[in-house]
Amino acid sequence: MKPGALEFRGSTSTPKNGVNRGVSVLDFVLRLVGIIATLASAITMATTYETLPFATRFIRFRAEYNDLPSLTFFVAANSVVCAYLFLSLALSILHIVRSGARGSRIILVLFDTVMLGLLTGGASAAAAIVYLAHKGNSRANWLAICRQFNSFCERVSGSLIGSFVGISVFVLLIILSAVALPRRSSHH
Amino acid sequence: MKPGALEFRGSTSTPKNGVNRGVSVLDFVLRLVGIIATLASAITMATTYETLPFATRFIRFRAEYNDLPSLTFFVAANSVVCAYLFLSLALSILHIVRSGARGSRIILVLFDTVMLGLLTGGASAAAAIVYLAHKGNSRANWLAICRQFNSFCERVSGSLIGSFVGISVFVLLIILSAVALPRRSSHH
Numbered sequence: 001m002k003p004g005a006l007e008f009r010g011s012t013s014t015p016k017n018g019v020n021r022g023v024s025v026l027d028f029v030l031r032l033v034g035i036i037a038t039l040a041s042a043i044t045m046a047t048t049y050e051t052l053p054f055a056t057r058f059i060r061f062r063a064e065y066n067d068l069p070s071l072t073f074f075v076a077a078n079s080v081v082c083a084y085l086f087l088s089l090a091l092s093i094l095h096i097v098r099s100g101a102r103g104s105r106i107i108l109v110l111f112d113t114v115m116l117g118l119l120t121g122g123a124s125a126a127a128a129i130v131y132l133a134h135k136g137n138s139r140a141n142w143l144a145i146c147r148q149f150n151s152f153c154e155r156v157s158g159s160l161i162g163s164f165v166g167i168s169v170f171v172l173l174i175i176l177s178a179v180a181l182p183r184r185s186s187h188h
Numbered sequence: 189m190k191p192g193a194l195e196f197r198g199s200t201s202t203p204k205n206g207v208n209r210g211v212s213v214l215d216f217v218l219r220l221v222g223i224i225a226t227l228a229s230a231i232t233m234a235t236t237y238e239t240l241p242f243a244t245r246f247i248r249f250r251a252e253y254n255d256l257p258s259l260t261f262f263v264a265a266n267s268v269v270c271a272y273l274f275l276s277l278a279l280s281i282l283h284i285v286r287s288g289a290r291g292s293r294i295i296l297v298l299f300d301t302v303m304l305g306l307l308t309g310g311a312s313a314a315a316a317i318v319y320l321a322h323k324g325n326s327r328a329n330w331l332a333i334c335r336q337f338n339s340f341c342e343r344v345s346g347s348l349i350g351s352f353v354g355i356s357v358f359v360l361l362i363i364l365s366a367v368a369l370p371r372r373s374s375h376h
Contacts, residue, residue, distance in 0.1 A: 067327040070316040109366040113304070113359050120305050121312040128258040128313035129320070133328070139255040140321070142330040171301050178297040178366060 023180040024095040027173060031092055034169035035085045038119070041162030042078035045071060045126075048159070050152035063149040070125040071156065077122025078163060081115050109177045116170035123163035130157055211368040212283040215361060219280055222357035223273045226307070229350030230266035233259060233314075236347070238340035251337040258313040259344065265310025266351060269303050297365045304358035311351035318345055
């Protein structure tokens with residue numbers, strides 16, 4: 001961002017455009033972080049499986065993410081959010097170039113909020129199941145399968161981190177949008 | 189909202205204040221809906237228990253929400269969100285009276301976003317566990333406990349509804365705030 005470009009914008013429009021452009025650049029960077037985090041989560045979860053070195057005649061002891069519906073939902077939610085973030089980069093770039101855009105910012109806040117809900121839902125459902133896999137539940141007689149599938153559980157637990165980074169990114173994005181929008185009205 | 193009061197505001201401030209006041213009233217009503225929904229969820233979940241009509245010498249077969257950590261988190265999340273919504277009514281009333289308030293609206297968006305995350309997390313974790321209780325999981329050898337605790341499962345499943353109503357309320361609140369804020373800047 002050259003000072004000259006900033007002054008040019010300032011002469012045709014409001015003087016707060018510099019702040020708004022900074023927010024737009026931060027918005028773009030946050031979306032990149034979110035893409036990497038959710039993509040890493042989805043890939044780590046989807047590629048993790050473990051086959052135990054023993055088997056009975058009928059059962060091969062193998063664990064992978066689509067044995068558990070919540071983990072499948074986790075992969076789907078992270079993939080959808082990652083794709084959305086990638087598409088939203090286009091609008092984010094538009095906001096850096098044209099910091100006066102208003103309607104497209106509202107659309108982004110709308111979808112960001114829905115995607116925050118989707119990602120939080122996926123991450124929480126997976127976390128609940130992973131917790132159960134680690135600890136088990138004696139009252140419901142659900143055994144801690146992590147005692148058998150140890151490395152599977154470790155990788156699955158790790159893959160949750162990316163999702164929670166993604167959630168933080170969305171919270172920041174929504175707050176940034178909320179802060180950036182009214183600031184434009186503070187000088188009339 | 190009398191027309192006289194609306195004209196008085198219009199003469200001292202911007203003419204869009206009528207729209208903004210309508211949004212503030214809608215904000216207030218949505219918060220009331222959210223309070224009722226999350227309170228109903230928390231109470232239904234917390235007061236549900238079932239004791240089976242038989243027992244061994246060591247185990248009394250009784251199910252209640254704090255047997256499962258995810259359901260405990262569900263009750264906690266709903267209670268916290270309900271308390272927050274109750275407190276936020278004060279700011280919401282302030283926004284109906286003084287539709288020019290800007291800083292307090294940003295604070296509300298910030299907390300609304302965090303509370304959306306908390307409520308979605310609680311509801312999704314509980315939904316994942318309730319799904320497991322209904323269906324079980326043959327790969328992990330987790331049995332469907334709903335076959336025994338039938339009425340417990342039904343009431344617990346029902347209590348999720350309030351939480352998802354609460355989530356919708358928060359999505360609407362955040363979008364409303366985002367729409368209401370930039371509209372004030374459209375006439376300078």
